[in-house]
Structure formats: C-alpha cells, structure tokens
Amino acid sequence: MPTRRDSLALLAAASTALLSGRAFAQAIDLSPEQPGRVRAPRDEEAIRLIAKDARFAKDGVFTVGNNTGRFPFAGYASDTRTVIGAEPDLAQLVADALGRRLEIVSTSWADWPLGLASGRFDAVISNVTVTEQRKEKFDFSTYRKDLLGFYVKKTNPLVIREPKDVAGLKIIVSSGTNQEQILLRWNDQNVKAGLKPIEVQYYDDDVVLYLALDSGRADAYLGPNALLSFKAAQEGRTRLAGNFSGGWPVLAEIAVTTRKGAGLAEGITHAINTQIRNGTYAKALARWNLSAEAIEESRTNPPGLPRA
Incomplete structure (x- = not known):
C-alpha cells in the first residue's frame, strides 16, 4: 500500500x-x-x-x-x-x-x-x-x-504481445485486481498448452517491488498502464513492454x-x-x-x- x-x-x-x-x-x-x-x-x-x-x-x-x-x-x-x-x-x-x-x-x-x-x-x-x-x-x-501494461527494467529487451510471451517469467501483480485474474488465466492457458508456468509475485511495498525489477528477481510488473507510465516517465527506470485492455480479450x-x-x-x-x-x-x-x-x-x- x-x-x-x-x-x-x-x-x-x-x-x-x-x-x-x-x-x-x-x-x-x-x-x-x-x-x-x-x-x-x-x-x-x-x-x-x-x-x-x-x-x-x-x-x-x-x-x-x-x-x-x-x-x-x-x-x-x-x-x-x-x-x-x-x-x-x-x-x-x-x-x-x-x-x-x-x-x-x-x-x-x-x-x-x-x-x-x-x-x-x-x-x-x-x-x-x-x-x-x-x-x-x-x-x-x-x-x-481500462488499459493495463507490462513494465520492465529499462535495459530489459522483453516484449509482451500475447499470453505465450509470459510463459516461465516472474511477474509482479497486485492481489485482488482484475489484472491478477487476467494473468492467472494467461497462466492456465499456457500450462494447458505445455508451456512453463508463470511465477506470480506479490509485494505490498513499492520500493521493494521496484528493487525486485532492478535486481532481476522479477521480470515484469503488470498493472494499470496510466500509473506505471507516469512512474516510468518520472524516474526513467522502467519501460513499457506491452499493453492491452484491462478486460482482455474484451474492452x-x-x-x-x-x-x-x-x-x-x-x-x-x-x-x-x-x-x-x-x-x-x-x-x-x-x-x-x-x-x-x-x-x-x-x-x-x-x-x-x-x-x-
């Protein structure tokens, strides 16, 4: 919080x-x-x-x-x-x-x-x-x-366009949110297709969260695009790796x-x-x-x- x-x-x-x-x-x-x-x-x-x-x-x-x-x-x-x-x-x-x-x-x-x-x-x-x-x-x-975005460390070349792109990655998301539900659905879809599962991570402290991205303990953070875009522009530590509707696959x-x-x-x-x-x-x-x-x-x- x-x-x-x-x-x-x-x-x-x-x-x-x-x-x-x-x-x-x-x-x-x-x-x-x-x-x-x-x-x-x-x-x-x-x-x-x-x-x-x-x-x-x-x-x-x-x-x-x-x-x-x-x-x-x-x-x-x-x-x-x-x-x-x-x-x-x-x-x-x-x-x-x-x-x-x-x-x-x-x-x-x-x-x-x-x-x-x-x-x-x-x-x-x-x-x-x-x-x-x-x-x-x-x-x-x-x-x-409602737009969501995957944000990664600025030097990370990762691009996320579809569910298979997050297979096997360590993804941070907030508990109880619609983005968590979407990420878990993506994970289920990937596992059924024989791909590696996502390692879902949760943090209550933003400082610890961004340290996880900086250090490589996490690959990406999935959250509201507006919020993460603002922070990326202010601090220059992260960048957008991909975004989509918060109701994926619908609006x-x-x-x-x-x-x-x-x-x-x-x-x-x-x-x-x-x-x-x-x-x-x-x-x-x-x-x-x-x-x-x-x-x-x-x-x-x-x-x-x-x-x-």
Whole structure:
C-alpha cells in the first residue's frame, strides 16, 4: 500500500520534470490550489436525473471516496494534505455539474466497498473497473478505458504481445485486481498448452517491488498502464513492454461507482456525457496524460468483466 511519504517522494521528482513525446508537455502542477483544474457548469438535466429520494452523505456536497497515493490517479499536493490528480479532476467535473461542493475522502482499496455501502461517501472515483460481480452491489457510470501494461527494467529487451510471451517469467501483480485474474488465466492457458508456468509475485511495498525489477528477481510488473507510465516517465527506470485492455480479450472500462439503487448513476452518467460533448472531459484527461484512455460516451452499468 503506497504511503503519503511515497507520494511525496514522487512529488519531489515530478515538480521539476518536463516531459516530451507521449509524456507531459509541461511541468506538472502539484499545488493545492490547482489553478489549471478544469471546471464544469451546472447541468440541470443531470440534476433532474438524480432520484428525488437519493441520499447524499452531506447536504450540498458530493463526497467521493478515493484510494489516494498514486499519480496520475490521485496523490497529495505540495501541502501534503490536498488530494489532486486525474480522479479528483473528474470528481470535480461531476460535482460542478450536480451543483455541489466536492469533498474527497481518502480510503484504502480494501475499505472502499464498505465505505460506499455504509453511506460514508456518495461515490467512489478510484480507478474501479466495471465487473459483473461488482454490479450486483454497485451502480456504475463509465469515464475511462481500462488499459493495463507490462513494465520492465529499462535495459530489459522483453516484449509482451500475447499470453505465450509470459510463459516461465516472474511477474509482479497486485492481489485482488482484475489484472491478477487476467494473468492467472494467461497462466492456465499456457500450462494447458505445455508451456512453463508463470511465477506470480506479490509485494505490498513499492520500493521493494521496484528493487525486485532492478535486481532481476522479477521480470515484469503488470498493472494499470496510466500509473506505471507516469512512474516510468518520472524516474526513467522502467519501460513499457506491452499493453492491452484491462478486460482482455474484451474492452474494460473504469467507472464512477455508487451504491446499487441509490439513484445517482443516471445523473452522473449524463453529467459525464455533457463534459465529453463540451470538451472539458478531454481537457481534464490531458492534464494527466490520459488522453489515450478517453471514452466516446459514458454508459450506466454496461457489460462488465465476467466472473473468473
């Protein structure tokens, strides 16, 4: 689990960075004020689509749970308190559209389902992928494609395009994630084909994880492409060896997550679509180098990743 100290270490590296090509074209703004954050006008139709009996955690506030600590999704600003990043920017657009003040509540990944179900926050905006299992308890409003990436030590020539390319390799992945499910399916497919099994590795500490890549104890790290691309650009220690949809072999999407039947999803979906049409959505993604993961239309409860 990344700590605030880990986040601040990344902030220190990012504060002077100027990236080119596919990375950032200008220095990253880490100020708590976020003057470049894109804002949205009030969306009366989105407000109308919120159920009349919908309950919010606080009057006049859109309270959002977020697993804070990893850029570009969300991390702490230079004041070490304010949460900034791509997810807070998206949350701000939705809050503005609904005519509410945004409040971000930092929570662990393991705790967000309970926090949402208990009403501690109205929505979770924290790189949550739509799955059929999650749809049993939650509603979804999609806002970004889910892309995964295999990242390796910068000097490692490894290229990964298909399941057989990882046979016999030592691969790091986070437990309980959809990328873990995909990697295990790839492994099953390879073993049945007579190929060597994958050695799956799990780490709770990012420092230890990247030491494993540096030392050769692990061959690759499979995770959210946006997150790993950001880190690779900042530190120059790793590179992309291959990427694919987080729903391999089908499309997977990231979504604003709300309580099942809470009456919020349709309004949030409409708010996102309004921002897609008027261009503010594209600007918000571009701030954090996520344009490649933009969607053409937000959908409420689309087909999700199937059960494992």
